[in-house]
Amino acid sequence: MSVPGSFAVLRVLWLLSVFGTVLPLDGGMLFPRESSSREVKELNGLWDFRADGSPNRNEGFEKAWYKRRLAETGPVIEMPVPASYNDITQDPTLRDFIGWVWYEREVFVPARWISDEGTRVVLRVGSAHYYSIVWVNGEKVTEHEGGHLPFEAEISSLIRRDPMKPCRITIAVNNTLTLETLPPGTIQYMNDRTRYPDGFFVQNIYFDFFNYAGIHRPVLLYTTPKVYVDDIIVETNFMDNTGLVRYKVSVQGAATATLKVTLMDKDGHCVASANAPSGVLKVVDVKLWWPYLMHENPGYLYSMEVHLIAVSESSTYEDVYTLPVGIRTVNVTKTQFLVNNKPFYFHGVNKHEDSDIRGKGLDWPLIVKDFNLIKWLGANSFRTSHYPYAEEILQMCDRHGIVVIDECPGVGIKDIRSFGNASLSHHLVVMDELVRRDKNHPSVVMWSVANEPASEMPPAEFYFKTLIKHTKALDHTRPVTYITDSNYARDKGAPFVDVVCVNSYFSWYHDPGHLEVIPIQLNAQFENWYGKYKKPIIQSEYGADALPGLHMDPPMMFTEEYQNALLQSYHDVFDQKRKQYVIGELIWNFADFMTAQAIHRVVGNKKGIFTRQRQPKAAAFILRKRYWRLANETGRLPPWTKYPCSL
Numbered sequence: 083m084s085v086p087g088s089f090a091v092l093r094v095l096w097l098l099s100v101f102g103t104v105l106p107l108d109g110g111m112l113f114p115r116e117s118s119s120r121e122v123k124e125l126n127g128l129w130d131f132r133a134d135g136s137p138n139r140n141e142g143f144e145k146a147w148y149k150r151r152l153a154e155t156g157p158v159i160e161m162p163v164p165a166s167y168n169d170i171t172q173d174p175t176l177r178d179f180i181g182w183v184w185y186e187r188e189v190f191v192p193a194r195w196i197s198d199e200g201t202r203v204v205l206r207v208g209s210a211h212y213y214s215i216v217w218v219n220g221e222k223v224t225e226h227e228g229g230h231l232p233f234e235a236e237i238s239s240l241i242r243r244d245p246m247k248p249c250r251i252t253i254a255v256n257n258t259l260t261l262e263t264l265p266p267g268t269i270q271y272m273n274d275r276t277r278y279p280d281g282f283f284v285q286n287i288y289f290d291f292f293n294y295a296g297i298h299r300p301v302l303l304y305t306t307p308k309v310y311v312d313d314i315i316v317e318t319n320f321m322d323n324t325g326l327v328r329y330k331v332s333v334q335g336a337a338t339a340t341l342k343v344t345l346m347d348k349d350g351h352c353v354a355s356a357n358a359p360s361g362v363l364k365v366v367d368v369k370l371w372w373p374y375l376m377h378e379n380p381g382y383l384y385s386m387e388v389h390l391i392a393v394s395e396s397s398t399y400e401d402v403y404t405l406p407v408g409i410r411t412v413n414v415t416k417t418q419f420l421v422n423n424k425p426f427y428f429h430g431v432n433k434h435e436d437s438d439i440r441g442k443g444l445d446w447p448l449i450v451k452d453f454n455l456i457k458w459l460g461a462n463s464f465r466t467s468h469y470p471y472a473e474e475i476l477q478m479c480d481r482h483g484i485v486v487i488d489e490c491p492g493v494g495i496k497d498i499r500s501f502g503n504a505s506l507s508h509h510l511v512v513m514d515e516l517v518r519r520d521k522n523h524p525s526v527v528m529w530s531v532a533n534e535p536a537s538e539m540p541p542a543e544f545y546f547k548t549l550i551k552h553t554k555a556l557d558h559t560r561p562v563t564y565i566t567d568s569n570y571a572r573d574k575g576a577p578f579v580d581v582v583c584v585n586s587y588f589s590w591y592h593d594p595g596h597l598e599v600i601p602i603q604l605n606a607q608f609e610n611w612y613g614k615y616k617k618p619i620i621q622s623e624y625g626a627d628a629l630p631g632l633h634m635d636p637p638m639m640f641t642e643e644y645q646n647a648l649l650q651s652y653h654d655v656f657d658q659k660r661k662q663y664v665i666g667e668l669i670w671n672f673a674d675f676m677t678a679q680a681i682h683r684v685v686g687n688k689k690g691i692f693t694r695q696r697q698p699k700a701a702a703f704i705l706r707k708r709y710w711r712l713a714n715e716t717g718r719l720p721p722w723t724k725y726p727c728s729l
């Protein structure tokens with residue numbers, strides 16, 4: 083058999099196995115909201131916690147820790163949820179722990195939830211990194227792969243078995259990364275006993291942030307009636323003054339149900355209604371959803387109330403779910419990104435979910451502070467580098483008009499083995515889960531399927547073609563991209579993206595200290611990419627580390643002066659190219675963040691324009707001045723909202 087022939091057979095087998103394993107997700111993942119028919123009980127606070135330090139990290143399973151109270155299996159400590167566990171104690175082995183950790187909490191479920199057989203009780207975890215298994219009263223209820231998306235399990239019948247007992251929830255979480263996880267990693271055993279202690283191993287990662295682990299987002303119980311609204315899909319458009327909201331409601335628990343769908347404006351007035359499971363609502367004199375600084379009233383949200391009544395087994399069920407809806411369109415041309423048919427220029431930031439002590443744990447004071455800083459800066463957008471952020475953050479973006487490039491955890495795909503069959507199948511499932519969760523957010527305007535993969539490797543072509551096609555099939559309303567740092571001529575995935583997103587670190591990782599190369603190299607970068615692909619370009623990362631308080635003039639690397647000078651050189655080129663086809667610039671990074679220990683990292687990555695504690699470096703003021711100027715120029719602000727004149 084000729085080589086190409088056998089390659090073709092392999093390709094077919096590969097395709098079959100890829101598509102054979104990707105099953106459509108069963109059911110929706112609506113954000114749990116209280117309503118007249120739904121209750122929510124948060125389980126945040128202190129949980130019992132135990133890391134499995136046994137040599138194979140498997141003692142918890144061998145001794146079935148989930149079968150009894152965790153405290154009866156050995157010593158436990160108190161662990162806050164949500165939070166990463168790494169920085170909570172003084173123990174370096176817990177900070178750098180790799181393997182299974184166990185969380186447990188007992189909770190009393192309201193009596194009505196148990197006695198009322200018509201109520202479904204669902205246990206939901208906002209996210210836990212990386213692999214999770216969940217038990218309730220010793221019985222496994224679900225498991226989930228992936229550290230940044232929610233998972234849930236219905237536990238009604240389980241908790242009804244012994245109504246007098248508290249409900250014991252056990253969650254085991256493993257942060258081990260392999261070549262087929264997202265992000266990928268490898269475990270390396272060091273067997274030279276003259277150099278390493280017995281059993282020594284390390285987790286190698288190919289991304290530049292600390293692999294924080296634990297239960298990162300809220301855990302909660304919520305109820306729905308037995309017949310319930312399982313999912314809502316909304317797509318919006320407008321013609322002249324009329325908004326169009328195409329919707330589809332999925333119902334679970336009964337074959338038929340009566341639905342009433344009501345769209346209300348901010349003041350609670352009904353602007354359109356319908357009573358079919360799918361249809362188009364027409365909104366006269368529509369108030370469109372606009373990005374921050376593009377309109378005097380950004381982030382306008384309607385409320386879509388879905389009211390269900392169904393009869394099943396001679397009982398009547400009623401469910402109410404209210405979804406915020408922003409009416410807007412997104413389109414891409416060869417040179418522009420259009421929101422509501424108007425050119426939109428991304429002047430924004432790249433972020434991380436990262437802070438002192440909490441690691442990647444959701445923290446409201448931090449979230450609100452970050453939004454205040456984003457608005458202070460005059461930024462209109464961010465990218466969820468390098469994984470999906472909490473839904474609570476996207477809801478803030480919807481309300482404030484902050485535009486989001488929603489990125490999946492496909493970061494660090496550098497090893498050729500991570501382009502294989504198993505990796506691709508998992509990547510497709512992650513995109514299913516991401517689109518299922520985030521499809522209704524008006525703030526989300528583009529999907530990013532990966533960051534800086536080795537996109538010049540031959541298998542990258544098939545990999546990204548499949549992945550991007552799949553994502554477009556899931557959602558035809560948004561453009562799809564991945565973030566490249568590859569060479570324009572060798573990049574295999576670029577033909578399939580809608581927008582070219584390029585990261586570059588001229589005069590930092592390349593030609594360190596030589597600021598004078600930036601105008602030439604950045605200009606060549608843009609001309610080459612645009613010349614070859616004729617697609618609009620976002621500078622999706624650029625930046626320099628700066629230690630706050632370190633000064634040198636003439637500028638030297640790592641000083642605040644160097645960070646300023648580097649940014650300004652980039653800005654000069656952006657200002658020429660944004661008149662042509664450059665549609666955005668996202669600084670790397672909003673704030674300093676923690677990384678693995680390495681000789682090029684001084685307690686983390688210092689490319690933030692804010693410190694990790696959210697204090698501005700000099701660069702924050704440079705960027706603020708620029709972003710407000712850009713907003714005044716490119717936004718459509720009425721004169722009285724133009725701000726701050728004093729800059």
Ligand code: BDP
Pocket residue numbers: 289290468533534567585623670687689
């Ligand atoms: C980029 C990566 C980002 C890193 C950054 C850096 O996308 O995750 O943190 O480099 O090295 O290439 O600062």
